Amino acid sequence: MATIETDEHKALREAVAALGRRHGRGGDTGQLWADAGKLGYLGVNLPQEYGGGGGGISELSVVLEELGAAGCPLLMLVVSPAICGTVISRFGTAEQRQHWLPALADGTRLMAFGITEPDAGSNSHRITTTARRDGADWLLTGRKVFISGVDIADATLIVGRTEDARTGRLKPCLFIVPRDTPGFTRRPIDMELSAAEKQFELVLDDVRLPADALVGDEDAGLLQLFAGLNPERVMTAAFAIGMGRYALAKAIGYARERTVWDTPIGAHQAIAHPLAQAHIDLELARLMMQKAAALCDAGDDMGAGEAANMAKYAAGEACVKAVDQAVHTLGGNGLTREYGLASLITAARVARIAPVSREMILNYVSHQTLGLPKSY
Ligand SMILES: Cc1cc2nc3c(=O)[nH]c(=O)nc-3n(C[C@H](O)[C@H](O)[C@H](O)COP(=O)(O)OP(=O)(O)OC[C@H]3O[C@@H](n4cnc5c(N)ncnc54)[C@H](O)[C@@H]3O)c2cc1C
Secondary structure, three states: OOOOOOHHHHHHHHHHHHHHHHHOOOOOHHHHHHHHHHOOOOOOOOOHHHOOOOOOHHHHHHHHHHHHHOOOOOOHHHHHHHHHHHHHHHHOOHHHHHHHHHHHHHOOOOEEEEOOOOOOOOOHHHOOOEEEEEOOEEEEEEEEEEEEOOOOOOEEEEEEEEEOOOOOOEEEEEEEEEOOOOOEEEEEOOOOOOOOOOEEEEEEEEEEEOHHHEOOOHHHHHHHHHHHHHHHHHHHHHHHHHHHHHHHHHHHHHHHHOEOOOOEHHHOHHHHHHHHHHHHHHHHHHHHHHHHHHHHHOOOHHHHHHHHHHHHHHHHHHHHHHHHHHHHHOHHHHHOOOOOOHHHHHHHHHHHHOOOOHHHHHHHHHHHHOOOOOOO
C-alpha cells in the first residue's frame, strides 16, 4: 500500500482545494454541492458505469478533507455518496442502482442515513425500528434521532429490523424511505452548531413501503450495514482533519503577524510548539485515514473496520486539539465572530461523538484488538 500520495490524488486535492477557495467559508452550501457535483467530485467513489469517478473512499476522503480545509466542508458527503452510495452500489438491486447512483454521483439527489435511536444510542444492537410484511409491502415503525440532512435529502436510508421467519429473532435491514412518504415525519433538533446541515428527530408510524424499498438481501443486513459504516468513519476522519487544518492555518497566519512585544507571538515556543504538535497529530491521523480508506477500497471490510475506527478516533482528537489551540492563539480575537474560530469548538466535538463516540472506539480496540474483557 502506498503511503505517499499518487499524482492523481495530488491533482484531485489541488483541484478541490481551488473549488473550496473560490467558495470559502459561510457561502451557499447548496451551490457548493451543485458545483462539486458538476465537477464530478461528489461521486468520485461511485462506479463509472453509473456516472461516478470509478475511484473509492480514498478519493472521496480527499474531496471532503480539502473542502473542510478551505472552511466549507460538505457534511452530507459522509452520508450520501459514502454510506448510501457504497451500500447501494455493492448490494442494491439493478433497479436501485440505476435509479439512485447516477443522481447521487452528480449530486442532483441526496440520501440521508438513519441508524441512531433515542433509546439505543451507542448500543445499535438495541434499535427497535421494525419492519413487518403486509402483503407485498413493508410497514416500518420506529423513532430515530440526530439524523442529518433529512430535509434536503430525497430519501433516508433507514436501518430497521425484520423478524426472521424461522427463528423469530430480529435482524437488521436497510430501507429507502422517500422524504414525503405518509407516516414519515421529522422535527428539527435545536443544535448549538453553526452548520448548514440540520439534525432531525424522525418518527416512522406504519410507513408503507413497496417491496423494492428494501436494499439488497433481507438475510445479509449486517454485512451490508458494515459496508456502509467503515466509509462513514473514514469520511468523519476526513471531515475532522479538514476542519483541524482550517483552524490551524488561521492560527498560523495570525501568529506570524501579531506582535505584542518585540517579535510576532509565533516566535514564542509556548505558541509555536502546540501548533506544531497539532500539525503532527493531524498528519498522523491522515496516515491512518489513508490506510483505512485503502483497506475499504480493497474490499477488506474486517481490516478496514479496525483502521477506520482508529482513524476516526485519531482525527477527532487531533481536530479538537487543533481547534482549541487555534482559538487560544488568537487571544480575545479567538472568541469574536469576525475571526470565526470559536464556533468551531462546538463543531469539532461532533467528530468526537459521531458516528461512534471516542469511548466506544476505545472499547472496540480494547476488546477486538487487545483481547481485553468487556465491562458491559
Ligand atoms: C451533529 C451530529 C450529526 C449526526 N448525524 C447522524 C446521522 O446522520 N445519522 C445517524 O444515524 N446518527 C447521527 N448522529 C448520531 C450519533 O451517531 C450519536 O450521537 C452517537 O452515536 C452517540 O450516541 P448518543 O448520542 O445516543 O450517545 P450515548 O450512546 O447516550 O452516549 C453518551 C456518552 O456515554 C458514553 N458511553 C456509552 N456507552 C458506553 C460504554 N459502554 N462505555 C463507555 N462509554 C460509554 C459515550 O461515549 C458518550 O460519551 C449525529 C450526531 C451528531 C451530534
